[in-house]
Amino acid sequence: MTQNDAGDSPLALRTDHLGRRYGRVWGLRDCTLEVPAGAIVGLVGPNGAGKTTLLEMIIGLLQPTEGQLSVFGETLHAPMTARLARVGYVAQDHPLYRDFSVADMFHLGRSMNPSWDQELAQARMEALDIPLKRKVKALSGGQRAQVSLSMALAKRAPLLVLDEPVSSLDPVARLEFMREVMATAAESGLTVLIASHVVSELERFCDWLIVLTGGQVQLAGSADDLIAEHQVLTVPRATLDADLPGFPVHRTDSDRHSTVLVRTEQGRPVAREHPGWQADPVGFEQLIMAYLQRPSRSAAKDDTAQAAARPGPSTKAVSR
Amino acid sequence: MIWVSWRQHRGQAISCLAVLAALAVYAILLGTSMRTAFGHDALTACLAHSQGTVCPAAVHAFTDRFGSEVNIAFWSVTLIVPGLIGVLVGGSLIARELEYGTWRLAWSQTVPRARWLAVKLALVTGGLIVLGAAMTAVITWYRAPMDRLTGHLEHNIFDFEGLVLTAYILCAFGFAVLAGLLLRRSIPAMVAAFIPWLAIRLVIEFVFRDHFLAPLTATVNCTQETCGEGIGFVPQATGRIGDLVLSIQGNVVTYQPADRFWTFQFIEAGIFVALTAAALGATIWLLHRRAA
Numbered sequence: 077m078t079q080n081d082a083g084d085s086p087l088a089l090r091t092d093h094l095g096r097r098y099g100r101v102w103g104l105r106d107c108t109l110e111v112p113a114g115a116i117v118g119l120v121g122p123n124g125a126g127k128t129t130l131l132e133m134i135i136g137l138l139q140p141t142e143g144q145l146s147v148f149g150e151t152l153h154a155p156m157t158a159r160l161a162r163v164g165y166v167a168q169d170h171p172l173y174r175d176f177s178v179a180d181m182f183h184l185g186r187s188m189n190p191s192w193d194q195e196l197a198q199a200r201m202e203a204l205d206i207p208l209k210r211k212v213k214a215l216s217g218g219q220r221a222q223v224s225l226s227m228a229l230a231k232r233a234p235l236l237v238l239d240e241p242v243s244s245l246d247p248v249a250r251l252e253f254m255r256e257v258m259a260t261a262a263e264s265g266l267t268v269l270i271a272s273h274v275v276s277e278l279e280r281f282c283d284w285l286i287v288l289t290g291g292q293v294q295l296a297g298s299a300d301d302l303i304a305e306h307q308v309l310t311v312p313r314a315t316l317d318a319d320l321p322g323f324p325v326h327r328t329d330s331d332r333h334s335t336v337l338v339r340t341e342q343g344r345p346v347a348r349e350h351p352g353w354q355a356d357p358v359g360f361e362q363l364i365m366a367y368l369q370r371p372s373r374s375a376a377k378d379d380t381a382q383a384a385a386r387p388g389p390s391t392k393a394v395s396r
Numbered sequence: 397m398i399w400v401s402w403r404q405h406r407g408q409a410i411s412c413l414a415v416l417a418a419l420a421v422y423a424i425l426l427g428t429s430m431r432t433a434f435g436h437d438a439l440t441a442c443l444a445h446s447q448g449t450v451c452p453a454a455v456h457a458f459t460d461r462f463g464s465e466v467n468i469a470f471w472s473v474t475l476i477v478p479g480l481i482g483v484l485v486g487g488s489l490i491a492r493e494l495e496y497g498t499w500r501l502a503w504s505q506t507v508p509r510a511r512w513l514a515v516k517l518a519l520v521t522g523g524l525i526v527l528g529a530a531m532t533a534v535i536t537w538y539r540a541p542m543d544r545l546t547g548h549l550e551h552n553i554f555d556f557e558g559l560v561l562t563a564y565i566l567c568a569f570g571f572a573v574l575a576g577l578l579l580r581r582s583i584p585a586m587v588a589a590f591i592p593w594l595a596i597r598l599v600i601e602f603v604f605r606d607h608f609l610a611p612l613t614a615t616v617n618c619t620q621e622t623c624g625e626g627i628g629f630v631p632q633a634t635g636r637i638g639d640l641v642l643s644i645q646g647n648v649v650t651y652q653p654a655d656r657f658w659t660f661q662f663i664e665a666g667i668f669v670a671l672t673a674a675a676l677g678a679t680i681w682l683l684h685r686r687a688a
Contacts, residue, residue: 135504139685156508167500173404174496180403187399188505224501231506 086148088113088235088267089134094143096129103129104291107143111269111284113234115298116261118282119271120364126291127271128168131239134269135163148234161191164228168240170220172212178223179208182230189231197230200256218249225253229260236261238270242277254281279360287367294367299360306363309336310354326366337366397507397515405520408485412527415481419531423538430462434541443544443637455545462542478561479593481527482568485520487586490679491576510684517573517676524569528562535561547638547654551601558661563668568593570675577679600667608663611642611650 089111096103104126111117121127132138134147136159145152147162172181178201186192201208206219215223221241228236238257242250258281261268272278278285285302287295295302309320313334317324322340337358358366402409434440437458442451490513493499503509535556539548548557555561571589579585638654652660 137500137503156510157506160504160508161506163504165500165504167497167504169497171497171499171501173498173501175407176403184400184403185505187397188507190506227501 086113087111087146088115088148089269090144090146091130092144094130094133094145095141096126096133096138097141102141102291104133104288107293109286109293109296111267113148113267114265115267115284116258116282117267117269117284117286118278118299119269119286119288120273120275120278120368121271121288122273122368125288127288128239129291130288131165131237131269131271134235135165135237136160161189161231162233162235164231164233164236166221166224166228166236166238166241169244170217170224170241172220172223174213175211177209177211178206178215181212181223181227182208185227185230191232193230193232196232197226200226200229216249218245218252221245221249221253222256225256234267236266236268238268240272241270243272243274250277257281275361275364278364285364287364289368289370294370295363302363303358303360306337306339306358308356308358308362309338310334310356311336311350312352326369337363397512398519401516401519404516405485405523409523412481412485412523415477416527416530416534420534423534426462427538427540430538430541433458433461434544439541439545459542459545475555475597476594478528478564479568479590479597482524482565482570482593483572483586483589485524486569486572487576487589488582489516489520489573489576490683491580491582491585494576494580495582510680513680513683517680521566521569521676524565525562528565532557532559532561545637547640548657549638549640549652549654549660551605554605554657554660554664555601558658559665560661560668563665563672564593564597566672567596567668567675570672570679574675574679574682577682596671600664605660605664606640606642606652608660609652609656611652614649614651616644616647616649 087110089109091107091109094107094109095105097105107126107130119127119130129138133140133145136156140152147159150159150162152159173184176184182194182197185197186194198208200222204219204222206215206222212220212223221244225238225241236257241257242253245253254277257268257270260266270278270282283299285295285297285299286293306325307322310333311320313329313332315334317327317336320336320338322338325337325339327334327336437451437454439451439454439458442454490499493502502512536543539553539557543553543557546553548554555564568589571593572585575585575589576582579588636654638657640652640654642650642652644650
């Protein structure tokens, strides 16, 4: 059970009604999450959903407009240095200084991080056959990603945040990169937060899932629990949403039948008593796509009324 | 952090040293011949007992020979080079990080960005002060013989002695750092910083400088027509080397006395240093505001 996971192990990440406004537009609003230590979290959402806003607030690059945030116990009120020390970060497109050598990049890491692990960084480069003397601009995209990852890991932070880590890489480099991440995470018990819109990548690696659209959390929880809580029902087209067992997340109507993804109370068997109804388990990708396609609440509008009006699965997911 | 700053600005430091070296070579070559000529014409002795009035031919010969080179060569240098150095160094300091996305790397290490910026600004500002002081020293040494004839209150002379040259560099640097944060692009930031810098620089020089302190007046027994140019750079109206004559109306001459050089240097450098402090202060505040 998710509840127990979150309760027994220390929390890696906790947010409480976290929000960030840019001028008059909310980039992210009302974000309440709990992620247990050791989870491999997939953060999914279309471009502009607020993924980077959330990540930057977690890392300490961006100050929230409202709400609370704590990363391994370090809250927003903790000294900046303590907050920064909790997170290793691989930014999108793996930014490095082009005219630095790999050794220079590590020197930078060493002089800017008190707990820097030079041996780890160098050993990784050796294993990957990347010469320390080579300039960053002479590296391939995959090698640059590996240098970025090595820097984030050598920081020895308990939370590793990856923002679109593989979207700029070719398939082989993608595989190598994710394999490295997973091996290290398993070895050292890291909590990993991966933002991506490549859903298929996440399915293989993530055991925890957060879906963001329009600056709102749509779905959050352990992947196994979420899969168990959802079912795909095929029902006669005339069936009303109100008659369905559970909350209809996404509905597709064809000529005679409707396919509905419903969220049910966990463990409660979906009504098999209805003749002509068919219930199937939901796939990981199908689940995410259903939530991504849901019309999102406009984050800029008054959200109390809307939150009350909406029997939101996200509310249920995050309130546990 | 100190190593990081050094590594990132190493190239700029070397370029600045190259500029300084080129200036020094030029100054030594021309300055040596100027010193030789100055001694050869026995100008030292002449100046000592008569402000140059008893040896007009020698004064004229010297100023004719070196005056144009001194003014033309250094006018262009002093007008734009401090600004160029300042904006080239300052324009990339933050904007380059924003342009290439490396700010996400730089500011997510275990060093808060406020400290990152403070260390960088302190080191680079320090480097620019050293550079400005060295350039000033080279130019002052080189100009020394000519200054004994001209004083150093005049435009084109005042601008590269004392404190102001360093202050000009710092001001352009400060503007460019701020512009880099606002525009997020190095080249536009450099342009956007250079234009107001040049405008302020010219307005202060040509509109305000002559009136930093109320000018002195004196009554002379000559009029604008009969006072003439004076000998060398000695204004006939006041008879003292280095006095800056602003106007002669009838027989009343308005001028700034030569001994106000350092006062004026402090005032003008103070203005530019205040502008620098304002720009850098705004940068620190803006950067801090995004993430506490």
